[in-house]
Amino acid sequence: MIAEIVSIGTELLMGQIADTNAQEIGRLLPELGIEHRHRQTVGDNVGRIADALRLALSRSDIVFTIGGLGPTEDDVTREAVSLAIESPLVEDEAILKKLREIAEIRKSPWTESQNRQALRPECARTVPNENGTAPGLICVRGDKTVICLPGPRTEFLPMLRGPVREALSRLAGPPIVSRTIRVTGIGESLVEEMVKDLLHLGNPTVAPYAHPGQVDLRITAFGDADTAAKLIEPVEAQIRAILGDAVFGTDEDTLESAVVDALRARGQTLAVAESCTGGLLGGRLTNVPGASDVFLGGVVSYANEIKERVLSVSPVTLKEFGAVSAECAREMAAGARGLIGSDWALSVTGIAGPGGGSAEKPVGTVFLGCAGPLGVSAEGLRFRGSRESIRVRSVQASLTQLWHALARGA
Amino acid sequence: MIAEIVSIGTELLMGQIADTNAQEIGRLLPELGIEHRHRQTVGDNVGRIADALRLALSRSDIVFTIGGLGPTEDDVTREAVSLAIESPLVEDEAILKKLREIAEIRKSPWTESQNRQALRPECARTVPNENGTAPGLICVRGDKTVICLPGPRTEFLPMLRGPVREALSRLAGPPIVSRTIRVTGIGESLVEEMVKDLLHLGNPTVAPYAHPGQVDLRITAFGDADTAAKLIEPVEAQIRAILGDAVFGTDEDTLESAVVDALRARGQTLAVAESCTGGLLGGRLTNVPGASDVFLGGVVSYANEIKERVLSVSPVTLKEFGAVSAECAREMAAGARGLIGSDWALSVTGIAGPGGGSAEKPVGTVFLGCAGPLGVSAEGLRFRGSRESIRVRSVQASLTQLWHALARGA
Numbered sequence: 001m002i003a004e005i006v007s008i009g010t011e012l013l014m015g016q017i018a019d020t021n022a023q024e025i026g027r028l029l030p031e032l033g034i035e036h037r038h039r040q041t042v043g044d045n046v047g048r049i050a051d052a053l054r055l056a057l058s059r060s061d062i063v064f065t066i067g068g069l070g071p072t073e074d075d076v077t078r079e080a081v082s083l084a085i086e087s088p089l090v091e092d093e094a095i096l097k098k099l100r101e102i103a104e105i106r107k108s109p110w111t112e113s114q115n116r117q118a119l120r121p122e123c124a125r126t127v128p129n130e131n132g133t134a135p136g137l138i139c140v141r142g143d144k145t146v147i148c149l150p151g152p153r154t155e156f157l158p159m160l161r162g163p164v165r166e167a168l169s170r171l172a173g174p175p176i177v178s179r180t181i182r183v184t185g186i187g188e189s190l191v192e193e194m195v196k197d198l199l200h201l202g203n204p205t206v207a208p209y210a211h212p213g214q215v216d217l218r219i220t221a222f223g224d225a226d227t228a229a230k231l232i233e234p235v236e237a238q239i240r241a242i243l244g245d246a247v248f249g250t251d252e253d254t255l256e257s258a259v260v261d262a263l264r265a266r267g268q269t270l271a272v273a274e275s276c277t278g279g280l281l282g283g284r285l286t287n288v289p290g291a292s293d294v295f296l297g298g299v300v301s302y303a304n305e306i307k308e309r310v311l312s313v314s315p316v317t318l319k320e321f322g323a324v325s326a327e328c329a330r331e332m333a334a335g336a337r338g339l340i341g342s343d344w345a346l347s348v349t350g351i352a353g354p355g356g357g358s359a360e361k362p363v364g365t366v367f368l369g370c371a372g373p374l375g376v377s378a379e380g381l382r383f384r385g386s387r388e389s390i391r392v393r394s395v396q397a398s399l400t401q402l403w404h405a406l407a408r409g410a
Numbered sequence: 411m412i413a414e415i416v417s418i419g420t421e422l423l424m425g426q427i428a429d430t431n432a433q434e435i436g437r438l439l440p441e442l443g444i445e446h447r448h449r450q451t452v453g454d455n456v457g458r459i460a461d462a463l464r465l466a467l468s469r470s471d472i473v474f475t476i477g478g479l480g481p482t483e484d485d486v487t488r489e490a491v492s493l494a495i496e497s498p499l500v501e502d503e504a505i506l507k508k509l510r511e512i513a514e515i516r517k518s519p520w521t522e523s524q525n526r527q528a529l530r531p532e533c534a535r536t537v538p539n540e541n542g543t544a545p546g547l548i549c550v551r552g553d554k555t556v557i558c559l560p561g562p563r564t565e566f567l568p569m570l571r572g573p574v575r576e577a578l579s580r581l582a583g584p585p586i587v588s589r590t591i592r593v594t595g596i597g598e599s600l601v602e603e604m605v606k607d608l609l610h611l612g613n614p615t616v617a618p619y620a621h622p623g624q625v626d627l628r629i630t631a632f633g634d635a636d637t638a639a640k641l642i643e644p645v646e647a648q649i650r651a652i653l654g655d656a657v658f659g660t661d662e663d664t665l666e667s668a669v670v671d672a673l674r675a676r677g678q679t680l681a682v683a684e685s686c687t688g689g690l691l692g693g694r695l696t697n698v699p700g701a702s703d704v705f706l707g708g709v710v711s712y713a714n715e716i717k718e719r720v721l722s723v724s725p726v727t728l729k730e731f732g733a734v735s736a737e738c739a740r741e742m743a744a745g746a747r748g749l750i751g752s753d754w755a756l757s758v759t760g761i762a763g764p765g766g767g768s769a770e771k772p773v774g775t776v777f778l779g780c781a782g783p784l785g786v787s788a789e790g791l792r793f794r795g796s797r798e799s800i801r802v803r804s805v806q807a808s809l810t811q812l813w814h815a816l817a818r819g820a
Contacts, residue, residue, distance in 0.1 A: 015436030026425030278696025286688025
């Protein structure tokens with residue numbers, strides 16, 4: 001099986017956005033044992049899209065289109081697919097009904113252009129869009145399959161990872177099983193060094209993928225489900241033995257879900273006190289459905305006066321050590337724990353830049369506090385990079401601090 | 411002039427890296443008035459690269475290759491270009507000399523494979539690489555030009571922005587100027603309906619792009635900078651007249667930066683009270699460097715007890731209307747404004763799902779409060795989609811609520 005991607009959108013050619021959707025498909029295909037040799041990117045032009053599809057269909061079995069399914073005039077993917085696979089567009093009653101329901105819920109007026117989203121090639125079946133209006137399409141013509149996915153990421157990803165992945169596994173060859181071990185608090189090169197004896201096993205393969213503050217090790221085994229599981233198991237055990245509590249989970253686990261699960265298992269609760277992250281730590285913890293079992297809330301103390309008045313940070317601390325200090329981080333965490341009445345509280349205070357740095361405390365200086373049943377601790381870190389990167393890494397480091405405290409049985 | 415990009419590298423197809431180099435070229439081309447209709451991405455395979463180049467040369471005047479110029483066996487761009495443009499590879503004495511000098515400076519041993527980097531198609535001239543070994547190549551064959559650039563970003567960018575940009579401006583026609591008008595609070599189809607008379611002007615062109623809760627209208631004009639500005643100006647004025655205060659900014663503006671700027675201009679301050687967004691609203695506001703001029707902080711009141719005790723929401727309100735209600739949103743906003751001592755406060759309370767919905771208040775029900783100098787208001791909304799999508803749209807809607815209040819001079 002050979003697949004090919006046709007990414008659609010003038011904004012992609014113009015470089016306004018990176019084609020991260022194509023990247024997601026690119027990562028998925030090898031997992032399913034599907035080869036992938038070409039990608040084409042074209043603007044919102046029906047003739048050029050149809051030509052790109054004809055070329056793709058001449059050399060690939062499965063062709064993905066990304067984008068161009070919206071209601072506006074430059075959304076012409078449906079028309080182009082219909083031309084390329086020679087299957088006329090028909091109006092789908094079920095889609096139309098769904099679209100009208102959505103418009104009613106949103107209380108948005110029905111415009112003529114929205115009818116276009118109910119069109120599909122006659123041979124296509126639809127993939128429901130839980131997060132937007134236009135459905136995805138799977139068109140089968142002889143031994144060729146065209147899969148049309150919407151461009152907006154919040155609509156694209158759930159479709160790809162759910163129903164499309166399922167349809168692909170049915171089309172694909174022998175299964176490949178993979179398991180991802182998730183690691184925090186150790187850099188990529190050190191992780192790679194520590195597990196280097198496992199990187200050249202053959203079957204299973206082990207490959208590291210780095211994210212800000214996190215490394216994933218993906219173990220992939222070829223064979224049926226049972227054989228593959230037996231190949232993966234001992235390798236996972238070895239990785240866990242080497243990396244210890246730097247491993248916080250596997251597969252769908254996130255650092256925030258691992259922390260929420262660990263707290264839930266102990267019947268304990270959590271609060272936050274955030275300065276430079278402005279709410280991102282609470283925002284990330286509450287990514288987890290059911291976070292309310294353990295997360296009570298917190299305070300964003302962006303101004304020093306709020307640190308003092310709401311979180312009871314002492315004015316002497318602020319004056320002597322400054323708001324960006326281990327002392328302040330400790331008092332913020334203790335203050336949040338007291339105010340919210342939680343078992344644990346995390347605090348973040350730092351300089352995210354681009355302004356505000358000094359020789360003594362340059363941009364990227366961050367202090368993290370952690371207050372728990374056994375006391376309060378703080379650590380200082382220094383990050384490089386953009387404002388966004390410093391804030392994202394601060395959140396990751398704060399969650400890691402709590403993960404370690406919980407994993408070590410504090 | 412029409413240009414096309416051929417991006418080379420199996421790591422691009424596998425999704426291991428995003429093709430940010432192609433993005434850079436994509437941004438540069440319109441500035442130089444060069445059209446850009448296609449991009450192809452292929453793995454490290456000499457036959458497939460040559461085929462992609464032949465296709466590109468059949469429909470475009472300028473073809474870029476990115477990547478595959480290194481010394482290793484899978485770096486085969488030189489060979490593929492030589493095949494596609496039918497210009498034999500020759501060893502370039504000057505390149506070889508330079509490569510040997512670099513090896514000496516780096517004190518790295520000379521390996522046979524490095525000789526390959528001194529090869530170039532006979533018709534090519536080289537572009538010096540100040541940050542690596544392999545030079546870039548500009549190959550002219552009749553009226554077609556092939557420009558080969560290295561993949562590593564630190565080598566690619568200086569070449570593109572320096573000598574390649576210069577070579578391109580000599581090839582190109584009149585430049586293109588574009589301006590993006592940013593719109594919030596109105597859906598894509600309605601925006602398009604409202605400005606539909608402007609979508610077919612020719613020069614300038616107007617194109618809509620949708621994001622969650624936001625629509626961008628890009629006006630693009632062809633001509634030198636002065637002419638283009640004069641073409642764009644009246645169209646921008648018309649769009650602003652039609653869309654009114656739904657337009658929050660242009661170009662680099664974000665909704666959060668527009669809100670921060672508007673508050674700063676009035677010398678006013680802001681606080682937040684967040685439930686279902688868990689901190690994301692504060693997190694987004696503090697994306698803006700210098701947000702501390704206006705943003706003081708806030709409370710994440712995830713548990714009802716925190717709404718009551720810290721934000722002074724009345725227990726009667728929680729009992730009679732529930733935490734997800736206009737009444738609670740109003741009291742949360744008023745409570746945050748009082749506690750933090752700000753001029754304005756925004757609140758968000760809702761059901762982000764996947765659990766917690768009911769027939770009366772299904773998942774996606776969100777109430778937004780806004781407390782200001784003139785009083786407190788609240789609005790109820792219903793979003794579809796995933797937990798993530800509901801939370802992101804809630805933040806966008808909350809910022810839009812304040813933007814409208816500020817724009818209307820409240």
